[in-house]
Amino acid sequence: MADDDEITAKRPTIYDLAQIAGTSASAVSSVLNGTWKKRRISARLAERISRIAEEQGYAVNLPARMLRRERSRVIGMIIPKYDNRYFGAIAERFETMARERGLFPVITCTQREPALEVEAAREMMSYQVECLIVTGATDPDRIAELCSAARVRAINLDLPGGRAPSVVSDNFAGALELTRVILSRVRADFGTPAPLYFIGGRAQDNNTRERLRGFTAAHHEAGLAVPEGNCLMRGYSAAKTLSAMAELGIADGSGVFVNSTIALEGVVRWLHDQPIPPELRFGCFDWDPFAVFLPQNVGMMQQDVAAMLSTAFQLIESPPEGVPTIRIPCRFRPRP
Amino acid sequence: MADDDEITAKRPTIYDLAQIAGTSASAVSSVLNGTWKKRRISARLAERISRIAEEQGYAVNLPARMLRRERSRVIGMIIPKYDNRYFGAIAERFETMARERGLFPVITCTQREPALEVEAAREMMSYQVECLIVTGATDPDRIAELCSAARVRAINLDLPGGRAPSVVSDNFAGALELTRVILSRVRADFGTPAPLYFIGGRAQDNNTRERLRGFTAAHHEAGLAVPEGNCLMRGYSAAKTLSAMAELGIADGSGVFVNSTIALEGVVRWLHDQPIPPELRFGCFDWDPFAVFLPQNVGMMQQDVAAMLSTAFQLIESPPEGVPTIRIPCRFRPRP
């Protein structure tokens, strides 16, 4: 409340409060953590201690509490990047849901570097996390191993692994639907039923493989074969995608399946770099509120972040048998 | 390295390692935290302890370490949202820079709710942060007060305050330049030197006021007055901006200054909702890699996140006299 400078040189502890209140540290502790009824502290004393704590601007020393308690109530998340809407939404939703459950969320971002992923996982162990959500990790099994050695439950999000339960989007179904839409729009607008291009991601990465499967299946439905050369997977980088686009020799009337918003940045930049931008149609796996309005976009496949995280927290709260991979449907958002 | 199940029921402590190595906990501690030379532990023993720690998958218990050490080496950041590029970039850069300095970054996001801001600040005190970067807070002075009571250095980022050093963009200069560009493009494309609209933000908020000042100054330069009704500041919400747009009766040939990417979402949605979208030109304060390609966009004013955070860390490392507000220039990014 009021300023009380020069009295407290450091932040007050329960011992300081106990001295001021003329009581014991254990009474103060139990009042401030809510166990005072169980410990038969009178309401009068509880009241007084609370008031003094307020006046002194007391804040519990979490490290000390965590050291003593057997449960830390800390839940960790490692995530590749903050700077796109998908991962941003995941981080935000994770924080909210953790707090709703009385847990302390700790997030760390690994810049998509495998070495940093492992380091981040170790750091999470040091924080004494009870559970770790591993998002979009290149090697989730490596991390799951670290976790199981430390008796920490791990959940894979976005990218599946073989040693911990996973929650992922239904990449196959999403890619199937998105490819169908792009194909039919290309047919409607240009009349040519040509096979589409597939741009972005990494061929080894599970999500990319699943999406490529959906992409191929939609082509087969339409009686089309996908030429090898149509698929360019140079990783998650706008710059690499941009330089790759030049090789394809994309002509008017083409259709493009873009495998992430980061790849889409490359595609869009390439388009605008062309002296005469080709007339084409594209669709993208992942949604972005601005990209969805871009002229040649037919629509975007939005992953259901809320459902994915609800499922992840359910898996944490009631650990499943075995190592399931749960697939969450995506939602197609056409260009408005 | 190898699995060593069923041996360790819990994560090992320095005492466990000491027992295995046949030495004392303090030797183990000093080896693992690097002070072993100072403490005259032999290289041979240090080697052996390191190997055993590795084998056992030891990870230091950070809460215990933090409790003991007088410095926690934790640095906190509170931030309104993760889900836009500006704040996403800030969070990411903050993490990187903190780690480069051997600090542990802890970020929490407050959903732009004043009550959550204060709660988040309290939580940061509980984590024993040594320093707190307060980003885009609605009431930075309230938080600065909490911090000074707990002897925690605070720095305001993005939104300035009166009780802690602040690092902000040069909103006036940025808005001046952006307004000039929009005005000249409107003139070039439509011939009509009409005053622009100003959309988004809150009238009480410092950044919005500064930008409005730049906006007005650019109009005066051009011999134009800004009619009151041209400025609509309904907060940081796409939905509110969208509904506000309807009131303005924007006609062909207009120019719009959009005060944030979140407001831009509303503007763009409004445009696409119109049966016949008006021909207009807009510019936006804040950059987004997709929005920058939208057809009627003349360009975006990008805040220099790296410079802002470098400055913030400098202020942390060498605390300044008084309570300065440092302004960082922005960079205009035209539509490619």
Added chain:
DNA sequence: AATCTACGCTCCACCGATTGAGCATCCAAG
């Protein structure tokens, strides 16, 4: 031979909060 110094290590108090065990006090029942 006695003293000194460097070396290599261990002992133990401590950080702040938590919690099982235990100690008075008081009122009621036997």
Added chain:
DNA sequence: CTTGGATGCTCAATCGGTGGAGCGTAGATT
């Protein structure tokens, strides 16, 4: 007057890591 129970509180051990103080031994110096 004693026993029993409830009430209201305090004591002290503990969590894991840290670091100042100190101890025994070996080799060097006087």
